[in-house]
Amino acid sequence: SVYLVVSALGIIWVYLAGCVLTRQWWQATLAAAIFGLSWEIAYHARWLAHDCLLAQFSALCLLLLVLHNRRGQVGWLWGAAIAAGLATGTKYQGALLVGPVMLCALLRTPATLWQRAASVVTVGALSVATYLVTTPGTVLDPIAFRDGLNEILTTYSTGHGGYTIAAGFPHLRLLLRYLAVNLFSPYKPVAVLFFAAAVAGGVLYWRENRRLAAFLIGFPVLFATFFCWKYSVFIVRNFLLLAPFLALLSARGLSEALLRLRWPSARLSLAIVVGCALAANAVWLISAGESIRHRDDGSAARKAVEYVHNHPHTRFRVSQKVTSLAAERGLALS
Helix, strand or coil: CHHHHHHHHHHHHHHHHHHHHHCCHHHHHHHHHHHHCCHHHHHHHHCCCHHHHHHHHHHHHHHHHHHHHHHCCHHHHHHHHHHHHHHHHHCHHHHHHHHHHHHHHHCCCCCCHHHHHHHHHHHHHHHHHHHHHHCCHHHHCHHHHHHHHHHHHHHHHHCCHHHECCCCHHHHHHHHHHHHHCCCCCCHHHHHHHHHHHHHHHHHHHHHCHHHHHHHCHHHHHHHHHHHHHCCECCHHHHHHHHHHHHHHHHHHHHHHHHHCCCHHHHHHHHHHHHHHHHHHHHHHHHHHHHHHCCCHHHHHHHHHHHHHCCCCCCCCCCHHHHHHHHHHCCCCC
16 A cells, blocks of 8 residues: 555656646646556556656656756755655666756756856765665675676676567667557557657757756656667566656647647547547556456456467467366367
8 A cells, every 4th residue: 555655646746747847737637647547557556566666756856857947946956866866776777867867957057167067966976875875785785786786787688588679779669669559558549649749748848948858858768768778678667767757748748739729629629539538548447456356267368368369370378277268169279
């Protein structure tokens, strides 16, 4: 319960970030709904994966960076540095969140070059200190930490069973496909709608405020590029920390489309489409939850039989239950 509550805080951080960015509660609500009704977020939250906690800290760091960008106080930047340190302790890839925090420190205005350099060092040190305080095993047992980290890095660099893919463009291509047609909805048209809106929102922010775009757009792009070119393992939960950024961008793209449409009927139609898309996501999440509470042990086996039978050129390892059910139906799985 504690895990779910903390993970769900990401929805609040996204909403508040949307309010600070746009001062429009409805656009902030849209961003929070896109993020909170993502089936990927809900699935990994039920599975108790660290990545949902990381996505929550990513959203918190984003909120604090947005506050710093809009209000200018250095305290918000320090708060973002602390959030990045907590993200690093949650999962090591969260360390990349320190990058946009240091970038914002570098871009502070008005400030001399010396003041900017001091600010960069300060936020970096604050992130490291937060990480070490909350993850003391790093210094209490450095050998075990080093060996564990090396093992993880080696696995991600060389491959991990069926999750292995060539680094570089093949990895990036698969990631873009996942973000475009899977991340925000189990229904591909809905997922594509929200991702296309995120691309449009990114273009709008880039044109309006380059300092804001430097972390709002820059972090997802640089994180994806780094991860895809560095590693040969593709596991979708590693990219959930990008969801808060994409949700804000998507809400901006959709809201801009609503504002620019000339005809009231067209605006109403788009609003209905977006509302139905979110409702479809919500209904799917409810039905998924109910399928866990009212479990049908045979349904998964039946679906597995159908899937294996429909993919005759793919090799699978199947359970005895699937094999028995296939035999009862007279289906050959060999």
